[in-house]
Amino acid sequence: MGILYDEVRKMFKLDTAHTTYLIGVSEEGYVGHIYYGKRLQQFGGRYLMRMEEMPFTPSVNLRDKNSFMDFFPTEYPTSGVGDYRESCLNVRNSVGSIGSELFYESYSIEEGKPALPGLPASFGREGEVQTLRIVCKDPVLGLHVTLLYSVFEREDVIVRSVNIENAGEEKLRLEKVYSACLDMENRDFEMVNLCGSWARERHIQRAELRYGKQLVSSARGESSHQEHPFLALVTPNTTQETGEVYAMHFVYSGNFIVQAELTQFDYVRMVMGIHGEDFCWRLAPGESFQAPEVVMTYSESGFGKMTRSLHDFYREHLIRSPYKYKKRPVLINNWEATYFDFDTEKLLDIAREAKKNGIEMLVMDDGWFGKRNCDDNSLGDWTVNEEKLTTGLSDLVNQVRSLGMEFGIWFEPEMISRDSDLFRAHPDWAIQIRGREPGQSRAQYVLDISRKEVRDYAYECVAKILRSAPITYVKWDMNRQLSDIGSACLPSDAQGELFHRYVLGLYEMQERLVTDFPELLLENCSGGGARFDPGMLYYSPQIWCSDDTDAIERLRIQEGTALIYPLSTMGAHVSDCPNHIVGRQTPFETRGNVALAGTFGYELDITKISEEERAQIPGQVEQYHKYRELIQTGDYYRIASWTDKKPYDCWEVAAKDASQALVTFVQVLGQPNVHSKSIVLRGLDEAGKYRLIGTEEVYTGEELMKCGFLIRDVKGDFQSKLYRFVRE
Numbered sequence: 036m037g038i039l040y041d042e043v044r045k046m047f048k049l050d051t052a053h054t055t056y057l058i059g060v061s062e063e064g065y066v067g068h069i070y071y072g073k074r075l076q077q078f079g080g081r082y083l084m085r086m087e088e089m090p091f092t093p094s095v096n097l098r099d100k101n102s103f104m105d106f107f108p109t110e111y112p113t114s115g116v117g118d119y120r121e122s123c124l125n126v127r128n129s130v131g132s133i134g135s136e137l138f139y140e141s142y143s144i145e146e147g148k149p150a151l152p153g154l155p156a157s158f159g160r161e162g163e164v165q166t167l168r169i170v171c172k173d174p175v176l177g178l179h180v181t182l183l184y185s186v187f188e189r190e191d192v193i194v195r196s197v198n199i200e201n202a203g204e205e206k207l208r209l210e211k212v213y214s215a216c217l218d219m220e221n222r223d224f225e226m227v228n229l230c231g232s233w234a235r236e237r238h239i240q241r242a243e244l245r246y247g248k249q250l251v252s253s254a255r256g257e258s259s260h261q262e263h264p265f266l267a268l269v270t271p272n273t274t275q276e277t278g279e280v281y282a283m284h285f286v287y288s289g290n291f292i293v294q295a296e297l298t299q300f301d302y303v304r305m306v307m308g309i310h311g312e313d314f315c316w317r318l319a320p321g322e323s324f325q326a327p328e329v330v331m332t333y334s335e336s337g338f339g340k341m342t343r344s345l346h347d348f349y350r351e352h353l354i355r356s357p358y359k360y361k362k363r364p365v366l367i368n369n370w371e372a373t374y375f376d377f378d379t380e381k382l383l384d385i386a387r388e389a390k391k392n393g394i395e396m397l398v399m400d401d402g403w404f405g406k407r408n409c410d411d412n413s414l415g416d417w418t419v420n421e422e423k424l425t426t427g428l429s430d431l432v433n434q435v436r437s438l439g440m441e442f443g444i445w446f447e448p449e450m451i452s453r454d455s456d457l458f459r460a461h462p463d464w465a466i467q468i469r470g471r472e473p474g475q476s477r478a479q480y481v482l483d484i485s486r487k488e489v490r491d492y493a494y495e496c497v498a499k500i501l502r503s504a505p506i507t508y509v510k511w512d513m514n515r516q517l518s519d520i521g522s523a524c525l526p527s528d529a530q531g532e533l534f535h536r537y538v539l540g541l542y543e544m545q546e547r548l549v550t551d552f553p554e555l556l557l558e559n560c561s562g563g564g565a566r567f568d569p570g571m572l573y574y575s576p577q578i579w580c581s582d583d584t585d586a587i588e589r590l591r592i593q594e595g596t597a598l599i600y601p602l603s604t605m606g607a608h609v610s611d612c613p614n615h616i617v618g619r620q621t622p623f624e625t626r627g628n629v630a631l632a633g634t635f636g637y638e639l640d641i642t643k644i645s646e647e648e649r650a651q652i653p654g655q656v657e658q659y660h661k662y663r664e665l666i667q668t669g670d671y672y673r674i675a676s677w678t679d680k681k682p683y684d685c686w687e688v689a690a691k692d693a694s695q696a697l698v699t700f701v702q703v704l705g706q707p708n709v710h711s712k713s714i715v716l717r718g719l720d721e722a723g724k725y726r727l728i729g730t731e732e733v734y735t736g737e738e739l740m741k742c743g744f745l746i747r748d749v750k751g752d753f754q755s756k757l758y759r760f761v762r763e
């Protein structure tokens with residue numbers, strides 16, 4: 036179980052329930068990659084390091100060492116010494132040369148999983164996870180590189196990271212530090228990644244892997260709307276149920292790169308880490324640098340298994356919030372209801388009507404502070420706008436609470452408007468390059484939260500408001516990307532640290548927030564879903580998925596998001612029609628059914644929608660209470676996909692004990708002369724009998740999972756229905 040070391044063969048064997056990862060140490064001390072895939076019962080496969088067949092092996096033939104370096108399947112490639120594939124580590128020495136070479140030194144195995152100082156990190160108890168540390172040294176630089184592998188047996192996940200320590204005497208500069216590398220023979224791999232834009236985040240993209248480097252990355256200072264810190268290499272024709280999947284996912288919220296490189300020998304090198312663009316870290320003697328962690332999983336049974344491994348892993352070993360499995364209040368957010376045009380009375384009108392219909396929390400979005408009646412001012416001036424909140428914030432909160440509802444609030448703590456008192460007082464607090472007018476985005480700049488005094492100020496603004504009234508939810512927004520990367524406080528040789536220091540500053544602020552307010556429900560957000568990543572999940576159990584609340588566009592966004600994230604993390608609301616972003620009209624019922632696959636809430640002016648739509652809200656809220664636990668804890672199965680050329684979308688959540696399942700079916704486009712569709716369910720007990728709730732129909736689990744269930748009653752564009760099966 037867990038991690039084994041074979042002294043004679045100098046091999047490490049990392050076992051999870053269904054996978055094995057093998058590492059070997061060569062005679063010369065190179066740490067090589069041997070195998071990752073289906074679980075092996077015994078040690079084996081050392082020949083895959085190909086030491087014997089290589090005429091270039093340094094111990095045999097030093098003359099051709101470079102050829103060896105360029106071929107050897109390695110665990111952690113360095114640059115400058117003959118491996119011309121993508122390296123993971125670039126170190127510049129004090130005379131300005133780049134080059135490092137690592138040799139095995141020692142190993143240790145421990146129960147549990149170490150925390151990573153200052154970084155979000157997965158966790159697990161003894162018995163759930165074991166950690167292997169392989170220490171390598173570069174004797175010339177005096178560098179100690181520790182490769183960390185934490186093996187989560189039950190979830191089939193291996194988490195990797197790297198620690199670089201300068202144990203020598205010269206000042207070094209790290210110009211690139213990636214967190215993981217996986218060298219494998221090519222198996223005609225295809226790449227699957229998530230990409231998009233504002234309002235259409237995380238669409239699934241699949242393409243053949245071609246010769247050369249194909250990368251997915253962000254240099255925007257956040258994980259981004261456009262790309263996502265995730266990559267899967269899959270064998271051809273991989274489906275939900277079949278095919279092999281190698282996936283990497285980054286627990287980090289800033290610049291990243293994940294890349295697959297098909298090389299001259301038909302090998303693939305997959306790497307992941309902090310983007311090397313504008314990254315340069317000083318490493319003085321005695322200092323060390325900790326890279327963020329990469330979550331790695333292998334599935335031999337298609338995407339579905341990968342998805343469920345990651346869902347279980349994030350729920351059990353990354354999300355810390357007390358709300359992880361708790362009921363989250365059904366909220367109503369006033370953004371799409373009022374935008375900036377609201378006051379106390381308007382909010383109370385919404386709250387009163389919401390309460391009548393079973394909604395449990397009012398969230399006051401952007402526009403409650405400074406003089407903010409539009410988006411071009413006041414970020415940084417976190418004082419209550421008493422022209423709008425005429426009786427003050429705590430009075431409003433108390434009035435909402437006396438209705439029997441909770442109160443939540445929006446902040447954008449990392450930002451500073453050009454038109455703000457804060458900017459007038461501290462223009463140097465904005466990230467900017469000396470002598471250059473920084474670029475505005477939504478009329479705002481980014482606060483330099485790499486500086487302690489700046490993040491202390493920004494954090495105190497949030498904390499002060501939270502201390503002033505019983506507020507139980509915060510939406511932490513971040514509405515622009517970073518540019519003009521320069522800090523007034525960092526010395527010239529440290530400006531390349533700003534991107535990463537910014538992310539560390541953000542993590543420190545959120546850590547303070549969840550420590551000081553342990554009962555707070557925190558939802559992260561970034562202009563919709565630009566910072567939906569595992570790093571943020573460490574602090575908030577839910578993240579706003581997208582500013583696009585159209586139920587049909589959400590099908591794609593939520594399918595891509597749910598490919599790797601638990602449903603309980605996806606912020607999803609019912610909004611008004613025509614949809615504010617795409618202008619589409621969809622049935623209220625479908626908007627509710629789609630939002631139910633996430634955290635569920637409302638984002639509309641409940642006082643203004645039609646009587647007929649309002650009348651559906653109590654039923655939807657009741658539905659949420661009924662299915663919430665199943666959705667938060669169950670196994671997710673993607674049954675059919677509109678994005679995969681089907682006219683409908685369908686997903687299922689089955690209880691882990693197979694006692695019940697909830698199926699959501701959305702007919703995206705009506706089809707002529709099609710009478711019924713059979714939907715094959717998963718995750719049930721073959722021998723069990725399942726009643727379709729609301730009917731007299733009873734099916735065996737075997738029928739439902741082999742013959743399928745017939746959808747006969749959903750017709751027409753954008754119509755949808757939920758089906759609940761309960762074992763008798």
Ligand code: GLA
Pocket residue numbers: 370400401445512514560561562563564579581582
């Ligand atoms: C971002 C968020 C929205 C809303 C606005 C407010 O776009 O994603 O939900 O909070 O900011 O400015």
